[in-house]
Amino acid sequence: MGNVANDQGDPSPELPAGAPVKVLPPATVPGLTVRKAMEMPALAGARLVAGAGGLDRIVRRANIMEVPDILPWVKPHELLLTTGYPLRNTPQGFSALVGDLNEQGLAAIGVKLHRYLDRLPEQMVEEADRLDLPLLLLPDAVGFDDILNQVLTGVLNRQTVELERSWEIHHALLSVVLEGGGLGELADKASAVLGVAVFVTTSDGRVLAEGGAPDDLSGWRSSACFDQTGRFRTEYEPGGVHAHPDVPGQHAVVPVVAGRVDHGRIVAFAGDRELDEGDVNVLERTATVAALAVNKQLAVTAVEGKYRGDFLRDMLAGRAGEREQIVAHCEVLGWDVARELVVVVAELDPGVGSAPMTGLELRPAQERFTTAWQTVVGRRDHAAPVVGFAQEVVALLPVPQTADVDALVRDVVRGVSGDGGGGRRSFSTGVSRVLDDPERLPAAYEQARRAVYVGRQMNGSGSVAHFDALRSFRLISLIEDQDELRGFVKESLRELAAEDDPEMADLRHTLKVLLDTNLNVAEAARILHFHYNTLRYRIGKLERMVGAFTTDPELRLDLALALKVLQMRGLS
Incomplete structure (x- = not known):
């Protein structure tokens, strides 16, 4: 059975819908941690009395609490x-406030103690x-204004550095496309910047480009995030940073969107470190530039196509x-037709697996x-050669050296x-003679x-049929008068x-079975698991019914x- 992308389908056996997939909240932009803030002059004398496990929390702003209803602010x-x-007057309320x-x-x-609280x-x-x-217990001699100034200065300095770095990365990525590079070069650049493996896929997970060390890429492609055909399982991987129990490290997924059209995904895998929001920011910039590259390629492909x-x-x-x-x-078009070929025609099955509604306009199913x-x-x-027409896709496939056309088409x-995952859209396939x-x-x-x-008609949606295997079905299919066919069936089979x-x-x-075995009663009885005499009785009953x-x-x-x-099919 054949299916194609972005419609609801059966859950994949390797990563079922109920599998424990941990979607992590976006990590923070690398910035000023509490640990680093305590090294500033204004906080150098501060003493940590609790919460040592949170020293890597990020500080982005500072505030003063001198009103009881501070929570809304x-x-x-x-x-x-x-x-x-x-x-x-109610120090016990301070304890309850910590959780909030x-x-x-x-x-x-x-x-700061000793003014309103002694301990x-x-x-x-x-x-x-x-x-x-x-x-933190703050030094008595340091004013809050000094702490605020130094903390906010440290935050702004780090944000400035991050913005400059972000612009440099964006400029480098944009230069790749402006200089004629494609998705492959973008994946390489993003991989070099982040030091991780990067994949660019279609919206249904087919890998278009990749960047990183070949061994690393091969290792990630064999992980549970990809199915056996090498397709990234987009149906189980929403945008953001993720971790799976059976996949090392973390990976981040960012959609490639342009004009509210979903063009694909950028996926980054890091096996030896956590991915943070800075990494996601780089991937988002890569996705923006990738959308530009995709649109450029689509324009060229539209003309060439x-x-x-x-x-x-x-x-x-x-x-x-x-x-x-x-x-x-x-040969000018890059096609080789001077060899043994089979023509393969594939059509989406009508009314099977319609596309789900999403926040993005998906590209047309035929495209x-x-x-x-x-x-x-x-x-x-x-x-x-592979070309898509309005209602079908036509491919001219070379016959393999083994001459096993069936295996090739399968x-x-x-x-x-x-591999049946990702909500494939059902389609039927026909194969010509060599x-x-x-x-x-x-x-x-x-x-x-x-x-x-x-x-x-013979096998329903998702069939794969070879012309030579159709035999008499080819002749039957040429008869357009279905009433005539129904009449022939009733006249020949009668009650049957x-x-x-x-x-x-x-x-x-x-x-x-009797007709298929050329009336070999012993062979038919073996296939049907009947006693020989039972089958003889059935033959007599059939002859009384049909002749x-x-x-x-x-x-x-x-x-x-x-x-x-x-x-x-199709006679009813």
Whole structure:
């Protein structure tokens, strides 16, 4: 069965929907930690009395608490200074306040004693220690204004450095595209800046480019974040920083979006360190520039694709000229058709697995379907033509040295399907006979299209059908008058034609096995797991219903055709 991207599908067996996936909150921009702040002159004499486990909390601002209702004014990553004046008469309230302040994301509390409080309540110290919220005793001789000035200066200095670094990175990434680079060069640049492995994928997780050491990239591709076809599992990986129990380190995912169209993902893997918001910021800038590169490539591809599509359409219609002209023109397009090929036609199944609504406008299903085929086939053979038309994708696949066309098509369809994960959209595939002359492409194309149509009727959505395997089904499919087909089935099978009767269905199966074994009763009994005499009894019952098929070859032919008509879909 074939499927394609970004529609709801069955959960993947390797990373089921209920698997313990930890989505981490965004880490902070590298900045001023409480530990670093205590090294400033104004806080050099401060003493840590609780919360040593939180010394790496980030300080982004400072404030003074001298009113009882401070909570509405507290901001995350704040260093809060107080003399304890609001709580001087109820010091036990200070202890309860610690938990509330911690929930607000406070960085640390600095308390100056001996003015309104002689000592810190033990419960307050214990609570701060339990929550790893740094609790500092401030020197008496240092004014709050000195602390505020030095802390805010340190924060601004670090933010300035970070902004300068961010601009330098953005300029470097933008230069890659302006100088003609693509996604591969962007992935390499982002990997060099961050020192981690970076992947650029489509919106459904197909890897378009990667950057980093080959061994590292290979290791991450074999992790549970990718399925067996090498597709990144976007359905289980929302944006942000993540950690999985069976995947070392952390990885960050950032969408590539332009004009509210979801073009793909930037994914960074770090096995030996935590990824912070600074890393995410670099990835976001990479994603912005990647969107520019994608749009540029889409514009070029649109023009080239129309030209390639028009020529392939002429080839399939027999209007492309003589063999030498076709081969030469294809070489200019980067295609090699001077070899044994099979024509493969793939169509999205109607009304199966419609796309889910998201906050972003997804690219049209047919466009994504075409991209998936071009990516998978291009990875195997860059010289194999793959073109998407309005309702189908046509690929000319080279016959492998093993001549195993079935295995080739199965591998390609499996790659496009993404191993069944990611909510693949169901599609049906038809395969032509092998051809060794591009002038025979029109006939092969019609064979593949017929295989898609008949295969879907025989096996339903997601079928893969080879033209040579259709046999008499090809002739049946040419009969457009379904009333005539239904009449033929009822006249030939009589009572056996009742499709809603389990007993008749069982007898039809017995009849099919008998016809398939050329009336070899012993072989049919073995296949059906019947006693020989039981099958003889059934044969007599069948002959009373449909006639003496054991002695009438014409009747056997009619019955076999009627059973094949019933096997095909779309007669009801």
